[in-house]
Amino acid sequence: MKNILITLAMAVAACAVAFGVSYRMCCEQELHRAASEGDAMTWLRTEFHLNEAQFAAVKKLHSDYGMMCGEHCAAIMAAKKRNAPPAEILALEKTCVEAMTAHFKSVAGLMPPAEGERYLAVVMPRVDGYGHTGAPNVQMKP
């Protein structure tokens, strides 16, 4: 009985060690850190295997788009504040979506072709499905 219990204990220990090693090996630490810190740029670099030049170009593109995005945001907010006609708000939002789509395509164009396609497959489905009420936790860092 004692030997059976020792054998079972050894098996449980082996199971725990295998779990730990496997988890560590398969765990994408950088992705997890980027997700917990909201570091989208690190995510882009690692997820889509960008080299330094591609990463610098993508960062610049995001930085430039950030200003445009802020202007769109301000225009939408101003229209909502003054109770502009729905058609006007919709037009502003359409402009926003078009600019965003163009931006994502530009970013994809800076990536290796296969990675660019994968990038678009990740981001594009997330564009259309939003409600327009605001994002509670925007933590993206430049």
Added chain:
Amino acid sequence: MNNHETNESLSRVLEGWRVEPKRDPGFRAGVWARIEVERRVPSWPGYVRTHVALAAGLMAVALVGGGWIGREQARARAGADRAAIAENYVRALDARTMRMP
């Protein structure tokens, strides 16, 4: 009754006290039987040597099972991280979802 008298009476009682255990003819055999039982239980390495297939199978199942669960857990976490960061990334670039300070 003083201490001297107490000690004397205690001494008398002790003098008269005799332990007379009943003779157990099976005592020696019983001791050896118990020793033999203990001797026959193998040590753990000995137990493993005599149950190699069972022990090896158990270890293999434990290692494969632990490794598989670890991999699945890591994948699930990576998937959740990926979805969360992609969601935040797109939202951060969507003027419709922004709020002015």
